[in-house]
Amino acid sequence: MAVSVVDIATFEAQIRSSYSDVIGAKLGGAVHSCSDEFFAEASNLLSPRAPIRDKTRYTHQGAWYDGWETRRHNPAEADWVIVHLGVASARVVGCEIDTAFFDGNHAPSISVEAAFIPTGAPDESTEWMTVIARTECGPTQRQFFVRVDGLTKECYNYVRLKMYPDGGIARFRLYGTPVPVFPAMLDTELDLASVGNGGVAIACSDQRFGTVDNLLLPGRGIDMSDGWETTRSRISGHEDWVVVRLGARGAIRSVIVDTAFFRGNFPDRIRVEAIDAASDEAALAKEAIWTVVAPTYKAEPDKEHPLKVENSLPATHVKLVMIPDGGVKRLRVFATRLL
Incomplete structure (x- = not known):
């Protein structure tokens, strides 16, 4: 499944103007779980505000970053975070990965997977479908990835962002079309x-x-x-x-x-x-x-x-x-x- 890397002008014109960020905190998206968040919490990924940097600020773990950052030397293939969409379900078309201020500790590459779980929550038996194939990332920049095939045919209510093998990402935006659950009665x-x-x-x-x-x-x-x-x-x-x-x-x-x-x-x-x-x-x-x-x-x-x-x-x-x-x-x- 091919992914196109586009510039901000193209993304604004083709994606942002026609689709919604279905995982943003403004819409009610929330982190369900993650593999690790030693240096910076995964919930920062969904913040509606642009990331900032304060080089004078340190925490017990180390330098403070406005984003999600994991430990070094991950023995697994990738670190991951699972996000519950802020809408009932959605079809997905593209995403923004912002590595602002992560330079030398950024995620080298990412992929996005999704699943629809009618009841309950993701577990080890969940079957994840790839919606954004593994793609390289660069340091301290906004990067835009679009599915060449367009919107997914399936609807999803959970997504999993992977970064290979570890590192930091400031913001994650996932764009698509919400698929609401309408009441049966048309006069509602x-x-x-x-x-x-x-x-x-x-x-x-x-x-x-x-x-x-x-x-x-x-x-x-x-x-x-x-x-x-x-x-x-x-x-x-x-x-x-x-x-x-x-x-x-x-x-x-x-x-x-x-x-x-x-x-x-x-x-x-x-x-x-x-x-x-x-x-x-x-x-x-x-x-x-x-x-x-x-x-x-x-x-x-x-x-x-x-x-x-x-x-x-x-x-x-x-x-x-x-x-x-x-x-x-x-x-x-x-x-x-x-x-």
């Missing part, structure tokens, strides 16, 4: 923008201070860092926007736009539009016709805004518009699924 209202239900932010005007994928996370977050915030505009009539592909085609019943923690930089006004499109390309086309489902509304700081839906039309994508700019924490789009 669900947040179809939620990443847990398959929602993906596929395009935006700007994400200078906070990324659009944060909009679809569970909960209200911890501060402004895990929201979406744009550059201050200086042009009359400016609007910032994000397009979200819903996890399923649905009839929109209600919308909530949350400006939690945005107190001096919330948008002046907000609006929500929708479209019923056959593909992302059709939704993003210049001639695409969007319908306003929640009219322009005067926004307030640090508050959930339940917006009145005037057009409960079938929709596959929604567009959140900020006028003229600012920051939003979460977007909820409650809808009933349509066949």
Whole structure:
């Protein structure tokens, strides 16, 4: 199974913009177990924040590192860490391995395996499938690996990252498509923008201070860092926007736009539009016709805004518009699924 090593621009355009990090701590991903974490804890791999280095900081074990680092001289083929996904299950397409500040003690190579375990947890009998074949790593850099075959056909809820034979990795991001478990009844209202239900932010005007994928996370977050915030505009009539592909085609019943923690930089006004499109390309086309489902509304700081839906039309994508700019924490789009 071939793996393509790509640059950051390609990864951003092809993977990050169309798929979700299904193991990140923001989404509820968590370390289940690991072979060793003598120098630095494996849970650091899933931190949403960029790794840092403090050369003056030491622990009882040695120099402090913001990542996962194991002992030297591993007698086994590889050290490993098992992560439980933050979603019910997912199909996998690629990953990011960041060895920032690990130079001389970095992992020489890695592989990623996955399994679906309906009940219980991984054990010695678990059959792991390779989703990212063994690939070389370099020191202190972000590295991007993409499956040449595209998304896995199977869905998984556990992944195992191996590093050969030992060393350190700062961050691990695994991208794919969440596969939700929907209720049998179609008339059940669900947040179809939620990443847990398959929602993906596929395009935006700007994400200078906070990324659009944060909009679809569970909960209200911890501060402004895990929201979406744009550059201050200086042009009359400016609007910032994000397009979200819903996890399923649905009839929109209600919308909530949350400006939690945005107190001096919330948008002046907000609006929500929708479209019923056959593909992302059709939704993003210049001639695409969007319908306003929640009219322009005067926004307030640090508050959930339940917006009145005037057009409960079938929709596959929604567009959140900020006028003229600012920051939003979460977007909820409650809808009933349509066949």
